[in-house]
Amino acid sequence: MAVDSFGDYHQLYSRLLALWSAVPTVVAIRVERMLTAGPLPSRRDQREFERMGMEKLDAFHESWLALMAQYHQECLRLALRPWWWLGPQPHAVTAAGEDISHALFTIVDHALAPIERRASANARRLSKTLVSV
Numbered sequence: 001m002a003v004d005s006f007g008d009y010h011q012l013y014s015r016l017l018a019l020w021s022a023v024p025t026v027v028a029i030r031v032e033r034m035l036t037a038g039p040l041p042s043r044r045d046q047r048e049f050e051r052m053g054m055e056k057l058d059a060f061h062e063s064w065l066a067l068m069a070q071y072h073q074e075c076l077r078l079a080l081r082p083w084w085w086l087g088p089q090p091h092a093v094t095a096a097g098e099d100i101s102h103a104l105f106t107i108v109d110h111a112l113a114p115i116e117r118r119a120s121a122n123a124r125r126l127s128k129t130l131v132s133v
C-alpha cells in the first residue's frame with residue numbers, strides 16, 4: 001500500500017494547523033479575562049471559568065474514547081492483513097511499515113479531532129465576545 005504522505009495525512013495536518021492558530025487565541029483571551037476579573041470575578045466570568053475546566057475534562061474524555069476506538073479498529077485491521085502471504089520479501093516489510101505508519105497517523109487524527117473542534121469553537125466564540133463587549 002503506497003502512502004501519499006500529504007494526501008492521506010492532510011486531515012491530521014489540517015487539525016494541527018487549526019490547533020496551532022486556535023489555542024493561542026483562546027489562551028490569550030481567557031488569561032486577559034482572568035486578569036481583568038481580578039479576585040472577585042463576575043457571575044459571567046465565573047461561568048466561563050467553570051466551563052473552561054469542564055470542557056477540558058470533556059475534551060480529554062472524548063479524545064481518549066476516540067483514540068481507543070480507532071486503536072482497536074487499526075489493530076484489528078492490521079491483524080487481519082495477510083502479510084504472511086507476501087513472504088520475507090523487502091517490499092513486504094516496506095508495505096507493513098507503511099500500514100503501521102498510516103494506522104498511527106489515523107489514531108492520532110481521531111484523538112485530536114475532539115480537542116481541535118473545541119479549541120476552534122472556543123476561539124470563534126470568545127473572539128465574538130471580545131467584539132460584543
